[in-house]
Amino acid sequence: MSTNTNQMPQDFNSLIEVIEYFTDEKKCLDYLMAQRFDGAIACPHCGGSKVYCFSDGIRFKCGSCRQQFTAKVGTIFEGSKIPMKKWFTAIYLVTSHKKGISSHQLARDIKVTQKTGWFMLHRIRFALGQGSFDMPLGGEGVIVESDTTITGGKVKNMSNKKRKEIREGFRGINDNKASVAGYIERSGTIKFDVIAPNESEKELLTKHVDTTSVLMTDSATTYTTVGKEFAHHGIVDHSKSEYVRDNVYHTNTIEGAFSLFDRMIIGIYHSVSVKHLQAYCNESAYRYNTRKMNEGNRVSLTVQKSNGRLTYKALISK
């Protein structure tokens, strides 16, 4: 059995290369298999490694549990009738566009309905979020900035007029429900987490940031007590018009990342409901965290993270 892993290109440097490479479904499935398993195929039903390939080169059979499968089983692509070429093109478009892509635009670009485009984008976002919350950020000697926003800007800095505009523009979002906490290592990795009604910023901080880190926040009282749990807590007092002190005390990195997030939401998606907000957070964080990668590596990394399913029913009932 062979999946031709040696011939797999690891990256694509342009959209045209993606389109030209994936000439047929078999080639797409070979690529998916290679990205998922890197030559060591395991049965998605039982994890068994004794796997046989049928002569079509697409279907596999497990020697242990005797079940059949294709490369798509157990991934975001399972059950989809959309040709894989369109999926990979969509992944390229989502991950290479600086602010993302709307379902309307995607639908036109790859010739699917808007509803299909919307569902595809959500499945891709599901993949982008895989594994992103597993490890806390920071560590000894690492500065981690944290701040909170709501889509559209920081509530505490907003005029009442602006708050009202945002509430009206983002149906369902209000100041309490849709706060997003952000955590960022300087010149490193970012995480965004939507603060659920039963969660506090304090709990999330110790969940997402290693307490041996140096924590950097503004002077909001929510950080005062929890800040003591960290190796050091640096505070910059925006209320006294202080933004950078000694070149170290600032929260400019997280604020810059929030502004990219806002531009994605306002510029591309226009209206985001609370129930899907975390998915958009994952998309924005993925784009930030892969900012130094080339386009092709972003595609292959997304495909590697495609394990797991998100059904339409689960998506709309969340």
Ligand SMILES: [Zn+2]
């Ligand atoms: Zn099996």
